[in-house]
Amino acid sequence: MFRLKLRDELGIIKRNGLYRFLRKKDRNILDFSSNDYLCLSKHPEVIEAVKEGLKYGLGSTGSRLTSGNINHEILEERLADFKETERALVYPTGYSTNVGVISSLCKKGDLILSDRLNHASIIDGCRLSRADVEVYEHCNIESLVDILEKKGRRYNNIFIVTDGVFSMDGDIAPLRDIKKVAEEYNGVVIVDDAHGTGVLGGGRGTLKHFNIKPSDNIIQIGTLSKAFGGLGGFVCGIEEVVEYLINTSRSFIYSTALPPPVVSGVLRSLELIEEGYLTKMLQENIRSTNRIFKRYNLIKEDNLTPIYPIILGKRTMEISEYLIKNGIFAPGIRYPSVPKGLERIRVSINVEHREEDFERLCNLLNKFGQTNNSIST
Structure with missing residues (x-):
């Protein structure tokens, strides 16, 4: 019965023209699909760094809180300097970063305001939190303020969550205005800068693009799988945010840490971006x-x-x-x-x-x- 049910549902997906399948990419084909913006995934110096990282072994063998904390703190220190923040914390993927950060920091009695075109990982993080979620119109400050005026005063904490660069449209969130609104309503801004890091602001991301100095009420999320050419995600912010996430973020606590060779490769990617x-x-x-x-x-x-x-x-x-x-x-x-x-x-x-x-x-x-x-x- 279960097989038949799945077949029926797959049939509906196909009839609606929404069926997806995996396709192998020919290496000789001209690729306009990759997020490897700086082509660091195959940079010779990055590859050599990965090989050097194999001295630690292929895998990390455990979570960061058990046997998996190997060369990860070196990367975190470098990322914090790069993003001009107090601390950074590395996750296994960008998806798990958004899900883990948002669901840990945002709680019942809080309000999340989420841009309508935010990435799926942001949406899932919002759903997993017990906070109330309001969606504002895409990059529309008037819509954001209107919701806050009507509902904002009744909540314990307010979080405004947005992509820095939107992955399907390539446009940039109006962070200067969002920051002003957050300050007016005593809110916290969470920026997923997956597609801005390595691209804007001399590579340092969307905040740098707008000449916004990181502050206590700004949390930056990024990925190591796009411009860095590797794998993983990270969050940057004040000391207390990182310490809190180490103690409460389920996707950090209960996931095997990034493989050490990947960490070594990403460290070299970061150096090349900084150049x-x-x-x-x-x-x-x-x-x-x-x-x-x-x-x-x-x-x-x-x-x-x-x-x-x-x-x-x-x-x-x-x-x-x-x-x-x-x-x-x-x-x-x-x-x-x-x-x-x-x-x-x-x-x-x-x-x-x-x-x-x-x-x-x-x-x-x-x-x-x-x-x-x-x-x-």
């Missing part, structure tokens, strides 16, 4: 992409981040398959990752892309549109 040249290269590629995409009418305004959503609607998956057959890997993004009607190809650029790569993508999209009359809904 600054990779971030400058990425920004140069963003400027090139802006120029070329504007010429092909794919964007109207310049991007500041390497994420370009090309909204294609119901034909997204067809166009994605067309690109793959022609040597470009740009998977379609559809519901529930994005709202219905806003299906898209999420073009993600990196430091190794060249102008001819952007031209090739644009020409293929143009060719598909000419052959099929239109690439829009």
